[in-house]
Amino acid sequence: MLLTGGGLFALAPEGAVTAEIAAQETEALTVVHYTSAEGLQAIIESGTLRAGTYVTLPTEVEGLTASEIETSLEIQPGRAAFSTTFEVPQSQLVIPENGPLTSGSAVQFQLIEPVTPGPFTPTPE
Numbered sequence: 001m002l003l004t005g006g007g008l009f010a011l012a013p014e015g016a017v018t019a020e021i022a023a024q025e026t027e028a029l030t031v032v033h034y035t036s037a038e039g040l041q042a043i044i045e046s047g048t049l050r051a052g053t054y055v056t057l058p059t060e061v062e063g064l065t066a067s068e069i070e071t072s073l074e075i076q077p078g079r080a081a082f083s084t085t086f087e088v089p090q091s092q093l094v095i096p097e098n099g100p101l102t103s104g105s106a107v108q109f110q111l112i113e114p115v116t117p118g119p120f121t122p123t124p125e
Contacts, residue, residue, distance in 0.1 A: 072106045
């Protein structure tokens with residue numbers, strides 16, 4: 001699924017956006033955020049994920065190793081060392097300026113407002 005402008009749209013298997021509204025903006029969506037050990041420490045100290053933080057859907061990275069996640073999400077080596085999965089209202093997600101998909105074809109969003117994340121877990125190598 002993909003949040004665009006005023007609603008949530010379904011993604012076709014090849015990544016094309018369809019015009020079918022899948023849910024209301026106020027419904028919660030489960031997302032995942034990845035970070036390095038240093039990033040984790042900063043998040044713990046601040047207690048939140050900042051506005052503008054990138055997240056993806058858990059189904060986009062299911063079964064991938066940390067290095068495969070880094071490639072798929074286009075993040076630097078080591079930045080998939082830890083993850084947190086949490087729910088956020090769909091109205092608090094926007095499509096990043098660089099588009100709804102990474103070059104690895106993973107769906108991506110950015111948080112509009114800071115969020116208190118759930119617990120972090122190490123990502124399997």
